Amino acid sequence: MATLLIRSPLISTLTVPTIKTTPSFFPITSTNSRKQTQPRIQISSKFNSFLDLKPESKPELLTMDLPFHDKSDRVKYDVIIIGAGPAGLRLAERVSTYGIRVCCIDPSPLSMWPNNYGVWVDEFQSLGLEDCLDKTWPMTTIFIDDQKTKYLDRSYGRVSRRDLKTKLIERSVLNGVKFFEAKAWKILHQEFESIVLCEDGTELKGSLIVDASGFRSSFVEFNEPRNHGYQIAHGILAEVDEHPFDLDKMVLMDWRDNHMGNEPVLRASNDKLPTFLYAMPFDSNLVFLEETSLVSRPVLSYMEVKQRMVARLRHLGIKVKRVIEDEKCLIPMGGPLPCIPQSVLCCGATAGLVHPSTGYMVAHTLARSTVLANAISECLGSTRMIRGSQMHQRVWNGLWPLERRSSREFYCFGMETLLKLDLKGTRRFFDAFFDLDPYYWQGFLSSRLNIRELGLLSMSLFGHASNSSRFDIVTKCPLPLVKMMGNLALNAI
Numbered sequence: 001m002a003t004l005l006i007r008s009p010l011i012s013t014l015t016v017p018t019i020k021t022t023p024s025f026f027p028i029t030s031t032n033s034r035k036q037t038q039p040r041i042q043i044s045s046k047f048n049s050f051l052d053l054k055p056e057s058k059p060e061l062l063t064m065d066l067p068f069h070d071k072s073d074r075v076k077y078d079v080i081i082i083g084a085g086p087a088g089l090r091l092a093e094r095v096s097t098y099g100i101r102v103c104c105i106d107p108s109p110l111s112m113w114p115n116n117y118g119v120w121v122d123e124f125q126s127l128g129l130e131d132c133l134d135k136t137w138p139m140t141t142i143f144i145d146d147q148k149t150k151y152l153d154r155s156y157g158r159v160s161r162r163d164l165k166t167k168l169i170e171r172s173v174l175n176g177v178k179f180f181e182a183k184a185w186k187i188l189h190q191e192f193e194s195i196v197l198c199e200d201g202t203e204l205k206g207s208l209i210v211d212a213s214g215f216r217s218s219f220v221e222f223n224e225p226r227n228h229g230y231q232i233a234h235g236i237l238a239e240v241d242e243h244p245f246d247l248d249k250m251v252l253m254d255w256r257d258n259h260m261g262n263e264p265v266l267r268a269s270n271d272k273l274p275t276f277l278y279a280m281p282f283d284s285n286l287v288f289l290e291e292t293s294l295v296s297r298p299v300l301s302y303m304e305v306k307q308r309m310v311a312r313l314r315h316l317g318i319k320v321k322r323v324i325e326d327e328k329c330l331i332p333m334g335g336p337l338p339c340i341p342q343s344v345l346c347c348g349a350t351a352g353l354v355h356p357s358t359g360y361m362v363a364h365t366l367a368r369s370t371v372l373a374n375a376i377s378e379c380l381g382s383t384r385m386i387r388g389s390q391m392h393q394r395v396w397n398g399l400w401p402l403e404r405r406s407s408r409e410f411y412c413f414g415m416e417t418l419l420k421l422d423l424k425g426t427r428r429f430f431d432a433f434f435d436l437d438p439y440y441w442q443g444f445l446s447s448r449l450n451i452r453e454l455g456l457l458s459m460s461l462f463g464h465a466s467n468s469s470r471f472d473i474v475t476k477c478p479l480p481l482v483k484m485m486g487n488l489a490l491n492a493i
């Protein structure tokens with residue numbers, strides 16, 4: 001069990017004048033404009049917090065030679081992929097193994113991905129990518145509350161962004177993938193081909209366009225309102241004096257709230273919309289810490305997430321000496337799938353592949369890219385010549401077959417349930433969830449269960465749940481349940 005350094009809460013109140021962190025997800029706001037617009041945070045302390053430290057890392061570029069699309073060449077590609085994130089590059093690598101001509105467009109294809117990715121080690125092993133993890137922990141810890149801690153016998157790993165990106169690019173280059181450094185601006189469709197217009201005026205022609213440009217894509221169409229939940233988190237890779245976490249265990253969720261002792265306002269809001277700490281201890285002085293709201297709608301204030309993190313770290317006795325990196329994590333979760341089919345195929349975050357109840361996506365997307373590449377090769381591979389709307393129908397069905405759409409409805413139901421739980425309910429839920437047979441909880445977290453297995457999971461969860469948790473399920477879930485059943489019926493028609 002982790003030994004905690006519990007410090008007595010500090011009672012004096014101090015105003016922290018400015019927040020100097022540089023979120024990686026949103027455009028950087030100058031310190032001056034922040035001073036005018038942001039409320040001042042009241043935090044009980046006589047010390048300044050880690051929020052005063054500027055992240056030291058600078059954007060990095062991979063150093064390798066890329067084969068670029070030649071603007072004077074009137075070539076028509078089979079597949080044009082917009083975006084060189086994990087989804088876009090994996091698909092480029094997979095689909096090009098079939099001899100399909102691929103071009104991948106990104107404003108900066110060699111830039112290091114900004115997000116810190118965590119995955120289950122078995123997921124990466126089954127993809128043959130375990131050499132792309134730069135650190136693994138044999139076990140994971142869940143702190144349910146101050147009294148109860150669970151240890152999960154499932155290894156967790158941190159993705160080496162450099163190794164994974166390098167590997168995907170190297171394999172793609174070997175398979176003949178071309179890159180184009182630009183921002184895609186518009187897509188025009190004709191019957192059997194599409195044209196991507198880039199911001200620099202270049203036009204690229206392809207038989208199939210795949211949008212892998214992330215959550216903010218403007219190319220993908222929806223025909224229902226996008227009622228997402230949001231995961232919001234503030235993370236730092238930090239050098240610290242000391243921390244209380246066991247080095248062989250990754251902390252998946254720490255739901256303890258004893259750091260709120262002298263923070264009645266934070267406590268009341270945390271009781272209603274709880275956040276937890278996610279921690280990857282690399283060594284006794286280096287740790288990645290992320291205060292996370294699993295899912296909220298409307299999204300919990302980012303400022304409040306940071307305030308809670310300050311109070312938590314102080315209580316745990318974690319004094320941050322240097323912030324090496326920071327990240328603002330904002331992940332839309334759940335909501336409707338894009339219209340199926342449509343002329344643009346999607347992949348990764350744009351395709352609704354983010355797990356609606358957890359926010360995880362990377363391992364799942366890397367795995368599904370193989371299926372998607374098969375579906376594409378059936379249309380565009382050397383022996384087949386399926387184009388236009390027939391191809392769109394096929395590849396979309398390859399990405400989202402009925403069975404997968406039904407399972408996703410269930411995962412969305414999971415999200416809607418979590419949205420209704422307060423701190424106590426959330427703790428009870430995870431207490432019962434991690435008591436399930438590992439086949440079920442592991443399968444749920446890795447998006448591996450089919451709809452029948454998800455039904456069995458629900459029954460088992462109900463069986464494992466405490467009486468209060470059953471009460472929560474019976475009183476709070478009927479509406480999301482009816483919605484899920486309705487959507488399942490619509491899918492089946």
Ligand SMILES: Cc1cc2nc3c(=O)[nH]c(=O)nc-3n(C[C@H](O)[C@H](O)[C@H](O)COP(=O)(O)OP(=O)(O)OC[C@H]3O[C@@H](n4cnc5c(N)ncnc54)[C@H](O)[C@@H]3O)c2cc1C
Binds near residue numbers: 086106113185
């Ligand atoms: C901070 C953060 C942390 C996360 N942590 C995890 C985690 O630990 N585990 C996990 O499984 N998931 C995690 N996720 C969720 C998800 O896996 C990531 O968002 C993932 O990066 C999505 O991959 P993607 O390839 O779909 O999109 P992105 O990674 O967003 O990549 C999109 C690419 O498209 C490019 N692009 C955008 N617009 C255009 C355009 N118009 N033309 C050309 N190129 C364009 C961008 O430059 C970028 O390179 C996290 C998300 C965030 C935001």
